[in-house]
Amino acid sequence: MTNTAKKVVVVTGASSGIGEAVARRMAADGHIVVAGARREERLETIATEVRAAGGTIDVGPLDVTDRAAMIAFVTAAAERHGRVDVLVSNAGVMLLSMIGELLVDEWDRMIDVNLRGLLNGIAAVLPVFRAQGSGHLVSVASIGAHSVVPTSGVYSATKYAAWAVAEGLRQESDPGLRVTTVSPGVTESELAEHISDPVAREAMLEYRRNVVPASAIAAAVAYAVDQPAGVDVNEIIVRPAAQRP
Structure with a gap:
């Protein structure tokens, strides 16, 4: 039995990839979507x-x-819709490199978007959730929160931290607040296109031979969102069947 009531769903990083797929799926399921990203034209x-x-x-x-x-x-x-029922904190960057390359500006960018972005979302939405007595945070983390490989050290650290923040919030919150972490494996997106380190970029091309569509991650989000109020889907990992690490 699922909860099919119309909800107000805020989605960050919604201009492409997983965020776009989530926004489209939520709207197709009848929810009211409020989508944000830096690329306004998209x-x-x-x-x-x-x-x-x-x-x-x-x-x-x-x-x-x-x-x-x-x-x-x-x-x-x-204010526009009278409430916010769900925040899908999806905005993220994956700037892989060996730590020894010391691409410190890229480290800072990942910390700012992947971790501080999530915290800023919580700071924004938690007062709304508390005032209305219910709410649902869906954090899009990564398989990198569970597995570290060469070039992923800092990225994985930010995603593990995002997982830890969500888990801490889940344990601290009243029963009316649900918290879900969705950790995608290799997924169709633009993330790999922004890798500047040539070694990491080449390795990612090989790694990305097997991918799942962004719609698969959106389906996982929809599953968690549509559960009855008393059911909290805490964590979902979605990856290609052929992906091992």
């Missing part, structure tokens, strides 16, 4: 297509590393 294209298919979606520019902007985004969603 968001508008997605919104046009979602509305043409009968879905309900609001879009706007959002940088999750800016706490004030994140709070304003969630507050506006709550």
Whole structure:
């Protein structure tokens, strides 16, 4: 038995990849979607297509590393729709490199987006959840939260930290708040395109021979969101059947 009531779902990093797939799936399932990302033009294209298919979606520019902007985004969603039921904290970057290369600016970028972005989302949405007595945080982590390979040390650290934050929130919260961590394996996305280190980029090309579509991760999110209020799906790992590490 699932919960099919219409919900207000905020999605970050929604202009491509998993975030886009989640936004489209939530709208197709009848939920009200509020989608944010830095690429506003891409968001508008997605919104046009979602509305043409009968879905309900609001879009706007959002940088999750800016706490004030994140709070304003969630507050506006709550004021417009009367509540926020779900935050899908999806925005992330994967800038793989050997630690010895000392690409410290890329380390900082991953910490800012993957970890501080999640914390900023929690800071924005938790007061709303508390005021209405319910809510659901869905954090999109990574298989990197469970497995470290050469070049993934810092990335995996940020994703493990994201897992730890979500688990801590789950244990601390009242029963009305649900917390889910979805950890994708190799998934169709633009993440690998931003790797600047040539060794890591070449290794990722080989690693990505087997991928799952972003829609598979969106389906996992939908499964967790649509459970009855008393059911909290805490963690889901989704990866290609051929993926081993």
